[in-house]
Amino acid sequence: MVDLEATGSSSRRHRVLELAVVLLDRNLEPQGEFSTLVDPQGPVGPTHIHGIEAGHLGGAPQFAGVAGRLLNLLRGRVLVGHNVGCDRAFLAAEYARIGLRLPVVPELCTMRMAADRGGDAPRPYGLSLIACAASVGITDWNPHTALGDARTTAALFTHYAPGVPGLADHLARAAAVGWPEASGLLAAADALWMGRGNEPALRSVPNVRHGGA
Structure with a gap:
């Protein structure tokens, strides 16, 4: 699961301000779980x-500093998000700005899953993450924080996944995608991730392997 907070709504004009990845x-x-604030090198x-102010970013890495580790987290996985295209x-x-092309990978969107629910399944009132989460009983979280949204998207995806056709095919296709290596400039620029407030920036279980969402 990936979630981003940004300085605005345009990926061409605005910058990533915070990012989080939850691996399943x-x-x-x-x-x-992995999260960090990101210095956008401009207005927040x-x-x-x-909820992020310029004063919160002291010591936060620039995107280039987290790009290599982020590549390795996403490698071999299905990209899942709420409005994942955004x-x-x-x-x-962000990768284009540092001279790398992000490969095309299988994607699954929890917003689309909510919209496509059929039969007698209850549908959310609206398709925002808040509305979709509330429709399945998820209410105790912090919206518009990258890690809070990523955790909630993961819970929502877990709820919807049994009804998703071809999930195994998505995983197989993801495993076959060729990714650029996080070496050279990216390895040299590897920076410490800095979570928001008291949130841990990096938390994982032993023996994390590629393959999943």
Whole structure:
């Protein structure tokens, strides 16, 4: 699961301000959580939405400093998000700025899953992450924080996944995608991730392997 907070709504003009990744294995069991604030090298944008002020970014890495580790987290996995196309567009733009092309990978969108629910399944009132989460009883979380949103997206995906056709095919295709190596400039620029407030920046279980969401 990937979630981003950004300085605005345009991936071309605005920058990633915070990112989080929650890893699930093939059985949808949690493998790890990774989050960091990101120095956008400019204005932070709508603080009233994401709650991040310029003063919160002291010591935060720039995107280039987290790009190598992030590549390795995403490698071999299905990219899942709530309105995942938006998250992918921001990631692709940030990687393009440092001269790397983000590969095309299988994607699953929990917003689309909510919209496509059929039969007698209850549908959310609206398709925001808040509305979709509330429709399945998820209410105790912090919206518009990258890690809070990523955790909630993971819980929502776990709820919807049994009804997703071809999930195994998505995983097989993800494993076959060729990724650029996080070496050279990226390895040299590897920076410490800095979570928001008291949140741990990196938390994983032993023996995390590629393959999952």
